[in-house]
Amino acid sequence: MVAQYAAKTFNLGVERFEAAPGEPIPTYSAARSVVDAMRHRGRIGETMALSALGRYLRRSGRSGVGELQLIARELGALSVIRPAVEAVLA
Numbered sequence: 001m002v003a004q005y006a007a008k009t010f011n012l013g014v015e016r017f018e019a020a021p022g023e024p025i026p027t028y029s030a031a032r033s034v035v036d037a038m039r040h041r042g043r044i045g046e047t048m049a050l051s052a053l054g055r056y057l058r059r060s061g062r063s064g065v066g067e068l069q070l071i072a073r074e075l076g077a078l079s080v081i082r083p084a085v086e087a088v089l090a
Contacts, residue, residue, distance in 0.1 A: 013071050030056055031067040038084060039077045054088050062089070 013032025016024040028036070034056045041049035056064060065085055072081035 009075055012074055029067075029071075030060070031064065031071050035068060035071045035075060035077055035081060038072075038080050039075065041080075050084065050088070053084055057085070057088055065089075 013029040013035075014026045015029050017027045019025045034052050037044060037049040037052045056068070060067075068081055068085065069078060072078045
C-alpha cells in the first residue's frame with residue numbers, strides 16, 4: 001500500500017530507532033501508526049485497524065489517548081479516533 005502525506009504532517013510522530021549502533025533511522029511512533037491505520041481502515045481492513053488501536057490502548061493505557069488525539073487532530077482524523085477509542089475503552 002502506498003499513501004501520500006502532506007508535507008506539513010510528514011514528520012508528525014517521527015521517532016528515531018537505532019537499527020544498529022550509531023545508525024538511527026526515522027520511524028513513526030505507535031500512536032501515529034495507529035492513527036494512520038484508522039485513517040486507512042478501508043484499505044487495510046477495519047478489523048486490523050481496530051486491533052492495532054486495541055493493542056496500543058492495552059499497552060499505553062489511558063495515558064496514550066492524549067497522544068492519539070493530538071496526532072489525530074493534526075491529521076484531521078479526530079472524528080474517526082474519538083468514537084473508536086471510546087468504544088474500545090467502554
